[in-house]
Amino acid sequence: MMNKQMNHHNHHSEYHEMAHHDMNHAEMSHEGMDHSMHMGNLKQKFFVSLCLAIPIIILSPMMGINLPFQMTFTGSDWIVLILATILFFYGGMPFLQGAKMELKGKNPAMMTLISLGISVAYLYSVYAFISNQFLQNGHVMDFFWELATLILIMLLGHWVEMNAIQNAGNALQKMAELLPSTATIVNEAGDLKIVSLQEVQVGQFVVVKAGEKVPTDGVITVGKTSINESMVTGESKEVSKAIADQVIGGSVNGSGTITVKVTGTGESGYLSQVMQLVSSAQKEKSKVESLSDKVAKWLFYIALSFGIGAFIVWLLMTKDLNIAFERMVTVLIIACPHALGLAIPLVVARSTSLGAKNGLLIKNRQALEVAKKVDTILMDKTGTLTEGNFSVTAIKAFSTAYTKEDILSYMSALENNSSHPLATGVLKEQKKTKQTIPVATDIRNIAGVGLEGIVAQLQLKIVSVSYLNKNQLVYDQSIFHELASKGYTVSFLLINGEVAGLIAQGDQIKPQAKKMIQALKSKGISPVMLTGDNKQAAVAVATYLGIDAIHAELLPEEKEQIVRDYQKEGKTVMMVGDGVNDAPSLVRADIGIAIGAGTDVAVESADVILVKSDLADILHFLSLARNTAKKMLQNLWWGAGYNILAIPLAAGVLAFAGVILSPAVGAILMSFSTVIVAINAMLLKID
Ligand SMILES: Nc1ncnc2c1ncn2[C@@H]1O[C@H](COP(=O)(O)OP(=O)(O)OP(=O)(O)O)[C@@H](O)[C@H]1O
Numbered sequence: 175m176m177n178k179q180m181n182h183h184n185h186h187s188e189y190h191e192m193a194h195h196d197m198n199h200a201e202m203s204h205e206g207m208d209h210s211m212h213m214g215n216l217k218q219k220f221f222v223s224l225c226l227a228i229p230i231i232i233l234s235p236m237m238g239i240n241l242p243f244q245m246t247f248t249g250s251d252w253i254v255l256i257l258a259t260i261l262f263f264y265g266g267m268p269f270l271q272g273a274k275m276e277l278k279g280k281n282p283a284m285m286t287l288i289s290l291g292i293s294v295a296y297l298y299s300v301y302a303f304i305s306n307q308f309l310q311n312g313h314v315m316d317f318f319w320e321l322a323t324l325i326l327i328m329l330l331g332h333w334v335e336m337n338a339i340q341n342a343g344n345a346l347q348k349m350a351e352l353l354p355s356t357a358t359i360v361n362e363a364g365d366l367k368i369v370s371l372q373e374v375q376v377g378q379f380v381v382v383k384a385g386e387k388v389p390t391d392g393v394i395t396v397g398k399t400s401i402n403e404s405m406v407t408g409e410s411k412e413v414s415k416a417i418a419d420q421v422i423g424g425s426v427n428g429s430g431t432i433t434v435k436v437t438g439t440g441e442s443g444y445l446s447q448v449m450q451l452v453s454s455a456q457k458e459k460s461k462v463e464s465l466s467d468k469v470a471k472w473l474f475y476i477a478l479s480f481g482i483g484a485f486i487v488w489l490l491m492t493k494d495l496n497i498a499f500e501r502m503v504t505v506l507i508i509a510c511p512h513a514l515g516l517a518i519p520l521v522v523a524r525s526t527s528l529g530a531k532n533g534l535l536i537k538n539r540q541a542l543e544v545a546k547k548v549d550t551i552l553m554d555k556t557g558t559l560t561e562g563n564f565s566v567t568a569i570k571a572f573s574t575a576y577t578k579e580d581i582l583s584y585m586s587a588l589e590n591n592s593s594h595p596l597a598t599g600v601l602k603e604q605k606k607t608k609q610t611i612p613v614a615t616d617i618r619n620i621a622g623v624g625l626e627g628i629v630a631q632l633q634l635k636i637v638s639v640s641y642l643n644k645n646q647l648v649y650d651q652s653i654f655h656e657l658a659s660k661g662y663t664v665s666f667l668l669i670n671g672e673v674a675g676l677i678a679q680g681d682q683i684k685p686q687a688k689k690m691i692q693a694l695k696s697k698g699i700s701p702v703m704l705t706g707d708n709k710q711a712a713v714a715v716a717t718y719l720g721i722d723a724i725h726a727e728l729l730p731e732e733k734e735q736i737v738r739d740y741q742k743e744g745k746t747v748m749m750v751g752d753g754v755n756d757a758p759s760l761v762r763a764d765i766g767i768a769i770g771a772g773t774d775v776a777v778e779s780a781d782v783i784l785v786k787s788d789l790a791d792i793l794h795f796l797s798l799a800r801n802t803a804k805k806m807l808q809n810l811w812w813g814a815g816y817n818i819l820a821i822p823l824a825a826g827v828l829a830f831a832g833v834i835l836s837p838a839v840g841a842i843l844m845s846f847s848t849v850i851v852a853i854n855a856m857l858l859k860i861d
Pocket residue numbers: 554555556557589592594596597621622623624625636637638639663664665666704705706707708728729730753755
């Protein structure tokens with residue numbers, strides 16, 4: 175629903191209001207419903223419904239059994255009818271609307287099942303009321319008690335689940351605080367200064383490098399780029415932007431470096447966090463149908479066919495419309511998802527909070543359900559298996575026209591505009607020389623290759639070795655192989671199209687990496703390395719870690735293609751990455767996992783974020799997911815499985831043997847399973 179609203183209100187002044195609003199309000203989309211669905215304020219709905227439900231529960235018997243605290247008096251039937259009617263329309267509305275959406279999409283699921291339950295309970299009870307009050311044909315049992323508790327428990331379940339998602343979102347915000355929450359401002363003289371977001375003022379100019387998050391709302395004054403505004407507008411495609419175009423704080427800059435004149439500040443930073451939070455919650459439903467919805471759909475069809483079947487058979491057998499009607503209603507009431515409605519939300523709530531405590535931010539809870547099928551883990555090298563903390567090990571100049579110092583200085587001029595780990599290494603080296611960095615213009619990021627720009631009227635390009643090979647550019651092979659075989663990453667500098675020099679950089683393998691690879695292998699998950707780096711450097715790292723499958727010198731789209739290739743082979747793929755070049759494959763993979771310290775683009779694209787950037791947390795995630803899936807399955811059995819027996823019995827399948835499930839026994843089964851489901855969810859652990 176945020177999606178829709180954001181499209182309507184495209185002025186940042188209105189963002190502010192919404193941002194505050196939505197943190198407190200329960201307007202979250204729920205799985206099983208269209209994004210544009212309003213759940214309304216669930217917390218408020220729950221408490222108002224509680225006040226309506228208590229008198230109903232006291233004044234009307236549960237499926238005909240009188241509980242000790244219950245009572246009736248003349249006219250109490252009328253009170254129950256009035257309260258129940260208000261409750262049905264007020265408390266039941268989110269579910270009825272949800273069902274409408276599901277049926278429109280020809281995909282009945284949880285909302286439809288709940289709506290069927292409450293509608294049948296309500297309509298039949300009204301019929302019972304009329305019959306008991308005005309027609310003299312014996313007492314007809316009503317289901318007002320069931321109606322009230324069903325609505326209450328469903329509201330509670332959805333509120334709990336929504337809270338779980340919001341808490342995960344808060345953790346996302348916290349994590350975003352750990353990430354650089356700064357902006358680079360630039361003055362008239364062209365000096366760059368990094369300041370915290372709060373210090374940025376309207377009218378100032380900020381530089382946004384490729385892959386960075388746009389810090390504020392503003393207008394582009396220099397450069398052109400493509401920008402992904404999906405977290406703000408919900409439109410998940412890149413939009414090209416050039417001078418005079420508006421950018422929105424919180425969107426993610428694509429491949430160009432731009433300068434932006436700030437038009438909105440302060441809360442736009444906060445706002446972007448909220449937007450991400452909401453959008454990630456919304457993204458949830460997109461991938462696979464959740465287990466609970468599948469069960470709900472089945473239960474819906476089964477209940478409906480058994481209900482109608484029972485009606486027809488009993489009508490033919492007894493020729494008594496009343497008996498046939500009562501059988502049908504009993505079936506539909508017994509199938510009601512009292513426990514099912516809590517079974518999954520409680521597990522999700524427990525699981526996401528456990529995850530957050532252990533440094534796992536689960537943005538898409540489908541990841542928990544899919545994890546047990548994972549048999550292939552694709553891992554990026556730089557920044558994921560290695561620290562991405564480069565230091566320069568060699569600088570070479572290939573002709574006498576330029577010195578090593580020139581190579582370093584020219585490269586720094588470009589790297590000053592990049593957020594790639596390799597850029598940081600070059601700039602560290604440049605700093606030692608105490609020389610000022612020349613100014614570069616027209617900078618463009620070439621994903622998976624490097625970047626280009628103009629410095630002192632020279633056309634400069636920093637590229638990888640595969641770029642040289644692809645374009646048949648001549649370079650000193652022996653120097654390259656000597657450096658690469660040591661595991662170094664080598665970046666070449668082209669000046670006006672000629673290979674002028676190179677810089678080699680070394681990185682350290684993360685200490686936890688080797689153990690994690692072993693653990694994954696012992697779980698039967700095959701590790702594969704995907705890297706944009708050169709083959710030799712990749713082999714060096716992979717051999718040390720014990721990874722047999724390597725794909726090197728990949729462009730971002732090739733990484734994504736490899737994910738698809740594995741999927742085509744029938745593999746379930748988990749992808750772990752940190753860079754801009756990993757983003758497409760993170761989205762494509764069955765589960766995308768981003769390193770928390772990685773680029774914003776990667777973090778946005780992932781289903782799970784390792785907040786502490788600790789690789790061991792991949793194993794924790796798998797363990798949490800396995801236990802969560804187990805709990806979900808158990809809870810589905812406790813919450814819905816008993817219907818396998820209860821529904822046929824309620825339909826009267828064993829009537830010939832004198833066995834008819836009385837509604838009272840059905841009610842006891844139902845409450846019992848609700849309690850079990852709740853306790854079971856709380857017992858979830860990571861081991
Ligand atoms: N900013 C940059 N500075 C220098 N070289 C770069 C830069 N960006 C890319 N390159 C070159 O392009 C290659 C591929 O870069 P890419 O970002 O796709 O992968 P990577 O970060 O090296 O490795 P991985 O895919 O394992 O993270 C690098 O190895 C490097 O040679």
